[in-house]
Amino acid sequence: MSGAAGPGANLTALRSHNAALVLRLLRDAGEDGVSRPELAGHTGLTPQAVSKITARLRTEGLAVEAGQRASTGGKPPAVLRLVPGARHAIGLQLDRDELTAVLVDLAGTPVAARTAPFDFGAGAEEALAAATAEVRALLADAGTAGTAGTGLTEAGTETGTETGGATGGAAGGGLLGGLLGVGVATPGPLDHGSGVLHRVTGFPQWDGFPLRDALAERLPLPVVLDKDTNAAALGLVTSGTAESAAYLHLGTGLGAGLMLGGDVYRGARTDAGEFGHQVIQLDGPPCECGNRGCLEALCLAAVARDDHTDAARLLGVGAANLVRLLDIDRVLLGGRVVLADPEPYVRGVATMIAEDSARASRLPVPVDVVQRGGRAVVEGAARLVLAPLFALG
Incomplete structure (x- = not known):
């Protein structure tokens, strides 16, 4: 992450890996809670270590005692x-023509959300201004008495006020806990490590732009940047939805988020998942990436002529290639095109995978529509901020 860190971003109780493991178990236990002996058993930590960690978590307001287990002697x-309400995170999805923002608590539960028109090609300054304005509006929607206590003024610059706090939040009794940061999801390719965009298909003017750091200057909060498909994949992994799967996102573009071995696979240069730019038709129609016959170009052309059967078939060809290549056990579909009418896409992709699996004498993998629907990417973006707190991501 980059940017000005508030108290929630560098809590002593969250600095160690062991504390993150304990916090994750508390999150996963939900309202039922978990006892200290159970925490020790699941983590392998000594009872003394667990007691010290949970004491710090309670001091920071992140955990509370909630009754007792039945006695065993x-x-x-x-x-x-x-x-959950002790801390919050913001997710931003910057799509090619739409901006979505969501505020979530520590459990990843949405508190407030907004959607607004957005022009990814309008230029950096306009994009940054729009993103900053939506963050301010989101916090206002969540009942934070405007932007007081968030470090944001009407111009989106730092006021010198610290962000949130262990029990504070906004002036006037707004959020129960402070803001940990902002997770931003955009079309790729990009460098997740440095927070720099590369040549986004159709928008080469963004190549080399340090979006993460530029937003962190506007929003005095830590910022983390990732591809939209990776953000959705992280949301699926951290919510326990999938361990070995591919998330295929068909909207204004086509990409994939890869979940391998219970983690998001980003690749050596954090550029994995450019699924739409596999060439499946030599000397095919030109793609905005510079190649010809890319799956994205063919698939979007079918969508444009309202031939969703052909679009689903093409998507299925790419999905079958991915299943063979990575031996994943599930395919999840999302994006506005799929979600507008999921049935033909689920059926078409499943058919192509089944046909390919039959030729390879193996069982086909299931194909489903992603959970959370149109919110999968933006809620995953918020989890980019939360994941390190739970030793994930």
């Missing part, structure tokens, strides 16, 4: 649970 163990 000794003193009944106290049950601890996460306080």
